[in-house]
Amino acid sequence: MIALPSELKSLGILGMNARNIDYIGRYNDRTLYPLVDDKLKTKKLATEYGLKTPALLGSIEFQGQIKKFNSMVPSGKGFVIKPAQGSGGKGILVVTHHDGENFFKPNGESYTLNEVKRHASNILSGLYSLGGKDDVAIIERLIEFDDVFDGFSFEGVPDVRVIVYRGYPVMAMMRLSTSMSDGKANLHQGAVGVGIDIVTGKAISAVQYDRPITLHPDTDKELMSLEVPHWNEILHLASGSYDMTDLGYLGADIVLDKKEGPMMLELNARPGLAIQIANAQGLLERFKKIDEVAHEHQNLDERIAFSLAHFGGDNV
């Protein structure tokens, strides 16, 4: 049940300490963090760079604005409230539909208007932000996820996480919520991670709680049958976020909307390591290959072409 350090090394697995020192520390300039840590800033920047994001319905900066909350949300329709500077999916409230008094979560439970307002108030007070500093609540349009994911996700929006190293898409996985993860796409809360072939967009392998699985625990759907549509567009969206932020090691979270296609949900300057388990593949070898050629490719298309040529399937 326990591996030797040498075994992990031979698989090229990136550890947490090496991630922090050799990649985040070296390639992610701290002054750039606010670009991704503040989702409102990310959104604005993305619009500037022509990267699609979910529509912003409104934002709440002051406690006094909470009174006018009802006027900000589309009547009857779903929306998402989240803290601009939240981390780890904390403080995200998803409402699928509402009648102005009762707000329904994906699992059918309902919140009263007051509870939703308190949630917004908590966000502003900094309950979910790093270091407890004052925050802004963002209200976004609810993503209606693509039908191809039917049965793959339980009461939540599945998203694609792409690791982008120095502008090259390196590894990808799909995160599927489960009943255990309470509709959230966080792997450590029990969501399923499905490794996605960076060339084809097809599933490679799947894990839950860092252990391999083959069927979705709630829907029994065969996970290997997963194939992400609009794959090329997703790679462009992810890779383009490097040009936008200059972060050398980042994770791009991308959702697929039924009508609008792939949209960038958020960026992460400290992406986790579980993607290696989902792909049954270490990151280090791919990083080394990129380090050898990084100066050769000037633009996004060249970088993606390199990734497609070298990182497919078991081809490390």
Place this chain on the structure above:
Amino acid sequence: MTSKYQIYIFSFLLIFISVSIMTYKVKILDFPLFSGEEKSVWSIEAKVKFTGTGENAFVSLALPDEQEGMFVYNQNASSPNYGYTTAISEGYERGEWAKRKVSGTQTLYYSIDVVRDEEYVPEKVKEYKHTFSIEASSIILQAAASIMHDAYEHSADDISMTSRLVSEFNKPKPSQAVEMLKRKYIHSRKDLRDVIAGLLEDKGVKLRRIGAIALEDGQKNVLLKPMLEVHDHGKWQLFDIKSGKVDKEDELFIWQRGAVSLLDAEGVRNSEVRFSVTENVVSARSAALIKNNEEKVSLMDFSLFVLPNESQNAFKRLLLIPIGALVVVLLRVLIGLKTSGTFMSVLIAMAFMQTELVPGLVMFILVVSLGLIVRSYLSYLNLLLVARISAVLIIVVGIMAVVAVFAYKLGFKDAISITFFPMIILAWTIERMSIVWEEDGAKEVFIQGGGSLGVAVIAYFAMINPIMQFWTFNFPEFLLAVLGLIILIGRYSGYRLSELYRFASMVKRK
């Protein structure tokens, strides 16, 4: 890459500096490396007693000289209503008391505190001259000559001659010549010493007269032991006039050296001086402090020991925080343990140090659980965060008071130490835990809370470790080594222990 080498150089430099200062303090300043080591501090008190005759009284007492291997750090003359001065007479220091028209029994005290110090060498060693001769009849001189002839014949050098002479005088049935001298001159041990010394000096032996006191606890009203020191082979050898050669010099304190009188008194009767000795066992650290303070070692001038006691105690606890931090760094970077709030565990561990572990754990869990219950009600009130945390804070104070009173009534005296818990930390813990409870469920609360408490307990054990406590306070430079170590660990880019488990499935699948 260069920054990596800089890190190595920097952290090893820190560790090297730390170890060097510690070595200096242990080797040169005599600091003990461990707290258990003890040293004796001796208080020797001379009590001068006399009866006043109504005239002006003047009393002069020979004061001890500096002595090799003994460090005198405190001298104190206590003599109410007497004028006291010190004076140098014939090269020896004397304490002098004076008062007009003295009558009745009088007592004067002079006390010193002494600590053994093998390395201590007095700045100047005095030469002791002696002019002493016995005027005696020819028959006595003849007897003396025969004793000395015998001693000379049966010895190889001055030392062995002295030994021989001492044993000759202490035989139950001494020779006729010895018997004659004894009867005529020797009525006390001091007389015996003086006779032996006189005989040896006649033979040209270089010697000095000694009045010493044994460093044994509980001696009261004893006289100075008359002793001899004989110089030979470039060394002084001490002799007891009853038992001969003395090897364990450090069990004696030499009060008087040379032939000057111990006590001179004018205008009084029945003067005498008696000594008492008390042993105080202090930690070797205190002894080192005493010594280094007296010697004004500059390193000590800027140490924590110059602070008032109260702040010293505060620092004792503060200096342990880096140890707790080191534990957190080790557990997070090398083991990969997750804690909620980076240093919350250290603060809880600090509180445990005050409350003791088990009462601390019980109280912490009690207060946080009660707080969570109250907090769950507060969440219905729909308060702003700051107000809610403040409310929780007040409730925490209330819970602490109630717990303390109840526990005290039930006989758990430890419960009063509950006040040592940092309240703000408790309030925030409750707030965060209740959020975790709402968002991720009770299981996550137990995982996170348990993890933080676990780290706190480990940090607690590191911080109550007597060696750690002793080193951080007595060798604050030890923290430089801790700093170096933390910097070194800060560049550790290898796998964490938890990752060996986490990624194990990947190895199996290959």
